[in-house]
Structure formats: C-alpha cells, structure tokens
Amino acid sequence: xxxxxxxxxxxxxxxxxxxxxxxxxxxxxxxxxxxxxxxxxxxxxxxxxxxxxxxxxxxxxxxxxxxxxxxxxxxxxxxxxxxxxxxxxxxxxxxxxxxxxxxxxxxxxxxxxxxxxxxxxxxxxxxxxxxxxx
Amino acid sequence: xxxxxxxxxxxxxxxxxxxxxxxxxxxxxxxxxxxxxxxxxxxxxxxxxxxxxxxxxxxxxxxxxxxxxxxxxxxxxxxxxxxxxxxxxxxxxxxxxxxxxxxxxxxxxxxxxxxxxxxxxxxxxxxxxxxxxxxxxxxxxxxxxxxxxxxxxxxxxxxxxxxxxxxxxxxxxxxxxxxxxxxxxxxxxxxxxxxxxxxxxxxxxxxxxxxxxxxxxxxxxxxxxxxxxxxxxxxxxxxxxxxxxxxxxxxxxxxxxxxxxxxxxxxxxxxxxxxxxxxxxxxxxxxxxxxxxxxxxxxxxxxxxxxxxxxxxxxxxxxxxxxxxxxxxxxxxxxxxxxxxxxxxxxxxxxxxxxxxxxxxxxxxxxxxxxx
Numbered sequence: 341x342x343x344x345x346x347x348x349x350x351x352x353x354x355x356x357x358x359x360x361x362x363x364x365x366x367x368x369x370x371x372x373x374x375x376x377x378x379x380x381x382x383x384x385x386x387x388x389x390x391x392x393x394x395x396x397x398x399x400x401x402x403x404x405x406x407x408x409x410x411x412x413x414x415x416x417x418x419x420x421x422x423x424x425x426x427x428x429x430x431x432x433x434x435x436x437x438x439x440x441x442x443x444x445x446x447x448x449x450x451x452x453x454x455x456x457x458x459x460x461x462x463x464x465x466x467x468x469x470x471x472x473x474x
Numbered sequence: 475x476x477x478x479x480x481x482x483x484x485x486x487x488x489x490x491x492x493x494x495x496x497x498x499x500x501x502x503x504x505x506x507x508x509x510x511x512x513x514x515x516x517x518x519x520x521x522x523x524x525x526x527x528x529x530x531x532x533x534x535x536x537x538x539x540x541x542x543x544x545x546x547x548x549x550x551x552x553x554x555x556x557x558x559x560x561x562x563x564x565x566x567x568x569x570x571x572x573x574x575x576x577x578x579x580x581x582x583x584x585x586x587x588x589x590x591x592x593x594x595x596x597x598x599x600x601x602x603x604x605x606x607x608x609x610x611x612x613x614x615x616x617x618x619x620x621x622x623x624x625x626x627x628x629x630x631x632x633x634x635x636x637x638x639x640x641x642x643x644x645x646x647x648x649x650x651x652x653x654x655x656x657x658x659x660x661x662x663x664x665x666x667x668x669x670x671x672x673x674x675x676x677x678x679x680x681x682x683x684x685x686x687x688x689x690x691x692x693x694x695x696x697x698x699x700x701x702x703x704x705x706x707x708x709x710x711x712x713x714x715x716x717x718x719x720x721x722x723x724x725x726x727x728x729x730x731x732x733x734x735x736x737x738x739x740x741x742x743x744x745x746x747x748x749x750x751x752x753x754x755x756x757x758x759x760x761x762x763x764x765x766x767x768x769x770x771x772x773x774x775x776x777x778x779x780x781x782x783x784x785x786x787x788x789x790x791x792x793x794x795x796x797x798x799x800x801x802x803x804x805x806x807x808x809x810x811x812x813x814x815x816x817x818x819x820x821x822x823x824x825x826x827x828x829x830x831x832x833x834x835x836x837x838x839x840x841x842x843x844x845x846x
Contacts, residue, residue, distance in 0.1 A: 354779050360790070362788060363788065363795065370782070371781075400745060440821050443810045451814055
C-alpha cells in the first residue's frame, strides 16, 4: 500500500438515489468503532472486490467507488491494512474526531470519490448519473 | 313545479373553506339524489306489499342545488316535484331522507345500519361521498331534523361494507409508482407501487403520452403520480383503478415517492445485521412536515435511510455539501453544511416541529448554505 493505492468502498443500494451517493457511504456507523472498511486496491480490483462483497460475504452493494490513501492522509485519516477478516481488507480510521469532524471528512471523501466515478457498477441503467462518469 | 327546501349538506374541510364547493365534489352531491329516490321507492313498496311498481313515484323528481351559504360551504338543496301527487311523493322522499340520516348515524355510533336501510340499497353510498378526504366530512341536516348527521370517509366505508355480499368499494385515491407494463390494444397499463404491488388501470387517450413515456423509461427509474377512482377490497387494500383523472410525471427526487420506498425497509436492511428500519408512522410525519413546510421552489433533497432508523436529507449546491440527519423519534435534525473549497462548515440542531426551523433551512438552501 502506498499513497496512490486506491481504497475501494462498496456503496449500499439505499445509499444511492438518482445516481448520487450519500455521504454516509464514507462515514463509519456507531457499530464500526470508527473504522471504515475498504478493499486494498493493490490486492484486488474493483469488480472482484464487488464479487467478494456480494457473493462471498453476501452483502448488498450497488457498486464500487474509491479514494486514494493520499486523499485520506490529506484529511488526517490514517489508513492501514487489516487482513483479519480477509486478506484484502483495510480500514480508514476516524478515531479521535468529533461528530462534526467525521461528518466533514465523510463529505470530502464522498466528493472525491464521486468525481473519480464508479469503478464498478452492478447495473449502469439503475444509476444514470454514474453512467456518465464510469 | 312544486319546490320545497329539502337538505342542507355542510361540507367540512380545508378544501371547502371560503364559501366554495369544488366542481369535482358536485358529483358526490348528485349521487345523493339517486340514493334518496331509491330509498323512497323501497319505502313505498314496504308500505304496499301488494304492489310491485312504484307508480311514478320518482317521475319529475329532482334535487337541485339552489345556493351555497358561507360557514364552510353549505349547499342548499331543494326538492322539485311535478304537481301531480306532490304531497304524497314528498312524504316518501322525506321518509327516505330520514332513513338515510339514521343509517349514517348508525355507522357513526357503531349500531346496526341494516335496521334503517336494507343491504341492497347500501351500495348507493359507494357513489355518495366518494371524494371525501381524511380530514373532510359532510354534515347533513333537514328542515325537520336540525340534529346533523356526519358522513366521513370512515363512516361511508362502514355503510358500503355493511352489505355482507359487497366485496369491494371505491374511493378517490392517489398513487405513485413505475409503469412496467402497458397494453395499447387493451388500453390498460399497470402501476408498480413501492410495496411491489401491481395495480391495473385504464389507459385513457388523454394520458397516453405521459404513461407511455414512463413505460419506455421504466428501467431508468421513471415514475408517475396518478389520481383517480380506486377499487378496494373489504380490508381496504387497493386492487385496481377504475378510472384515472390525472397523471403527472414525478421528479426523480419526489419526496413522497422516496419516503414510500424508505417506509418499507425491513430491520437489518444494511447488510443483514445492521440497519434499523424507519418507523412507518414517523416517516408519515416527515412526509407531512415536508409537504407543509418545504417551499416548492427549492431544490428537492436526496433522501437516504440511516443505520439508526432515521432519514438523512442531503443537498449538493455548487461546492457546498449539506446533510440533515433526521431523528424521526425526536423530530429533530442535525444540520451540517460544508464548503468544499474553504472548508467552512455550519452545524445546527433543528426542531422540525418548529416552523422557524424550516424557514431557516429554506433560507440556507436558497442562499447556497454558506451562512451560519
């Protein structure tokens, strides 16, 4: 993992409306203990990450967007590998920030990821705006 | 022509404020004439069991709207009769009116409706009051019966369904959904609601363009709003649309349509173990709050569920990202706006039961959300 490594983030279908992603996709839930799960882009591509997430872990995902390690470090968010659940697993660490700071960083990451566009989308027709960027 | 004051229905509800009756409601009043006349015929045959015909009882009988008074709208309805046998015919029509009043009273008081009207005539209530909305009622008084009876949406349903063999009733209804099927030959289409039900409806020529456009764009998420006469089963479940009066294409961010989708989320919606389902009654509160307080000229928000069972509204205005994390139980929203260039942000807690909060929110969105 280096600063240019892409960190793939799965987007739950409910977190996308009319092609726009909610900032919640980049904000850990209270049960995540301030750690946002991502896939290490040096170890797995976007499509395979989606296949692993939906078919092996059997979770729901509309598709994959990404931020780089550098984009996280710029926002004082630590990134590290966490291979315990599976080899390609990594986390973006939001520990130590207030709720408002977490919200600010989530919005920034979401914006960066949206500008990069979908790296994998399950059904392009279900998300017209994403089709423009893919 | 013989004329006598007969009924004074008082229409109660916001729609009837200002001493006015919407034209669309006049057909509900017209149905009252048919009901009264049929009950009078029944009354005559009850009193004359040896007769099979009512001997012109209803000939030349008309109920006419002769005026509208203030005080929510009060319709003055007079009985017009041809001169032949007028007094006797008036007696039967007034008796019929009395029975209709008692049947409505029984529906309100939860006593037996069929003590006053036979099941065979209750179907006429399917036409009378069909346009009533939840907050509306028709109060009926007569010159010799000043104690009003009140017909509401609920009591009307009881009257129609008091006939044991009635399986369905009709009501004005509004639904939102996608159009996955349309048959131009049969002139029908189907609406797919957010609950996943398919409702069949007639394809009227005046609506064909909008319906077919939504059908073509079905996979792109196109949805429509339909208003018309719905056919419901005894449990109140919509089964079909008998007619469609109004069709409109919905904005992809239509708030009621999106909230309908979020309302049916199940516990564990977020990856099976997470994701508290929003409580349906609370979502209904939010829908009403937006309808009452969110100005129509403002950009519609994107709406998403939260893992905690709330709703998050979001806007992107230029370089400003805004979120309103809505706690549906506390009816409060945590507002956060961020200028992505300057990184200036604003935090505020809003009481969403307070109109001032909505005014502040609207000002923020109009101004591009750059000021605290």
